[in-house]
Amino acid sequence: MPADEPHDHAPLELEHFLPYRLSILSNRISQVIARDYQQRFDLSMTEWRVMAVLARHAGLSAREVARYTAMDKVAVSRAVRRLVAAGRVSRDSHGADRRRSVLDLTAAGWAIHDTVAPLARTHERELLARLSADERAALAGILDRLLDGPDLGSEA
Amino acid sequence: MPADEPHDHAPLELEHFLPYRLSILSNRISQVIARDYQQRFDLSMTEWRVMAVLARHAGLSAREVARYTAMDKVAVSRAVRRLVAAGRVSRDSHGADRRRSVLDLTAAGWAIHDTVAPLARTHERELLARLSADERAALAGILDRLLDGPDLGSEA
DNA sequence: CCTTTATAGTTTCAAATGAAACCATTTGCA
DNA sequence: TGCAAATGGTTTCATTTGAAACTATAAAGG
Secondary structure (H helix, E strand, O other): OOOOOOOOOOOOOHHHOHHHHHHHHHHHHHHHHHHHHHHHHOOOHHHHHHHHHHHHOOOEOHHHHHHHHOOOHHHHHHHHHHHHHOOOEEEEEOOOOOOOEEEEEOHHHHHHHHHHHHHHHHHHHHHHOOOOHHHHHHHHHHHHHHHHOOOOOOOO | OOOOOOOOOOOOOHHHOHHHHHHHHHHHHHHHHHHHHHHHHOOOHHHHHHHHHHHHOOOEOHHHHHHHHOOOHHHHHHHHHHHHHOOOEEEEEOOOOOOOEEEEEOHHHHHHHHHHHHHHHHHHHHHHOOOOHHHHHHHHHHHHHHHHOOOOOOOO
């Protein structure tokens, strides 16, 4: 066979590749929402996540916030610093363990929360409006399945 | 009613919020894959996307690569620079229009491609292995639906 | 005790990213 | 022609992000 015979390269079709499509979709959505929060409330996505978690679980430590939000502790530290500076979150130190902080929404924080939470739900509704009831149900299940697993990718 | 009556704050449950879940999932997947490519081939996600597109469409310009990969032109410019420096992509200038570049995989680029492409497919397979055939089909349709729309979020 | 080890959180430094400004070339059109 | 606008691409600068080093406090073991 000739040396320059066209090899069978089996190129990857990016536009049908699940990780790629997921990434594009997620980025688009996040960007739209993030821009919205940023403009209206000078609030970053990460800051909002911290606030949302504190709304449900008062008095968490930074470490616990990190677990709930799937953020790393550096990101939490930075978000909390900004939130405290903006008067949206209060930070006290835990009596028994002076390393831990005790974080809570302030009145101003609650006010923001009570405005942003419905807005977030609206974003979600608009997204889901594109799907049928069946698809919505399927998607919920699929995300459960994919997010649950021990770890994504091969362990190898 | 008392002034300090506990307000109904209706806090958002992050763990059931679609954009949040999508973002977590996508980031986890991308991170696993990116780390893999980085370690084995010193290849970033964006560089790989450029290579994948050039494998299917030889001789694209940077602008066209940007369209195919949903990356912005700055990102493409940087990825291409590294790829050219690494001898994985060749850049010629288009005869008729000297602004445009003509990008192609080199032999070395093809070699990387032919190793990485099956690896990518394996990643995808492992991911999809967690789903039933029905779920896989549903997911494909859902992504089509969500990615197609004119623009995500409200136009408002 | 008092020395190691672990935990909570912050700081620091380098790399990744995005927006805008910036060249170079080409196109549209007066 | 020749000049304004558009296009392809790179550079610059400011911001974001992540990993590792660091500080402070607490728990555990001899």
